[in-house]
Amino acid sequence: MHPAYITPSPTPGHGHRGHRPAAVAAAASSSSSAFTVICVLHSLIALFCGSLMMFHARAIYSLGHGTDAAERLLGSTPQDRLLIRTSDSFAGLLLLAIGLLLLMVSHIKDRDFQDFFAKGCTLLHVCVAVWRVSFERRVEDLAGDCLRQTVGDFLLALSWVLFVVYSWREKYD
Template sequence: MFYLNEIYIFGHGVETTQKLSGSTPHDQLLIQTSNSFVGLLLFVVGFLVFMVAFVKDREFQSFFAKGCVLLHISMALWRVNFERRLEDLAWDWPRQAVGDVVLALSWVFFLLYTWREKYD
C-alpha cells in the first residue's frame, strides 16, 4: 500500500532490505505488524502536536517542548549506544542521530523564542 519495500531499498539498499524484512513468514508478519504500530504511533504524535498548537498556556507548551527535547536526545543516545552495534544498520546511525539532534535543537529554538517573548 505504501511501497515500504521500495522505501527500504532506497534508504538501506537491496541487501540490507532483504535482511531487515525477515526470512520466515512469521518474521515478516511481525515486522509488518510493527510497522503498522509505528504508523499509528506517528499519527497519534502528530495529532497530539496539532492539539498542543492550539493550547494558549505558555507554561504547558514550554513543558511539552522540554519533553520533546528530552525525547529526541534520548533517541540520539539510543542510536549511538545500540544501533551502531547492529551490523546491518551501522552506516545509517550517524545520519539519524544528527537528525535527532537537529530536531531537538528546533525545540530548543522554540523555547528560546518563547523565553524571549516572555521577558521582553
C-alpha cells in the same frame, strides 16, 4: 437600564482587569505562532513517516539501506516477515497518533504549557538520539544510517530548544 447593557467609558489611567498591555499580547502571540509552526511541521513529518512505515516499508528500507539490506531487514522466514511487518505497522500507527496529537496541541495558547511541552519534546528527541547511538549502531544493517538519523534527531530537538530560548527571551525582556 440593566447593568449588563452599561458599557464602561474608557478613561485614561483606568485599565480593565484581565487585559494585557499590547506589547505583552503581541509577544505572547508571536511565541504562540512559533509554537504552532513547529508543532505543525513536526506533525507533518510524523504523519508522513508513519504512513510510509505502515504502507511502504519495503520501499523505504530499499531507499534508505539498499535492496540487499532491505531484504535482510524484512526477515528471512514468513514468521519473521509477519512479525517485522506488524511491528512496522504499529510503529507507523504510533507516529500517526503522535502527528495527530501534535496537531491538536498546536492550538494551545498557554505559554507555560508550550514551554513544558517543548522541553518534553526536546528530551524525547535527545533520548531517541542516545538510543540510536547506543543500540542501533550495533546492528550491522542499520549502522550506516545511524549517524544521519542521529543528526536528524538532534535537529528536531534543536527546533524545540530554539523555541524555548525564544520564549524565554520574550518572557524576560
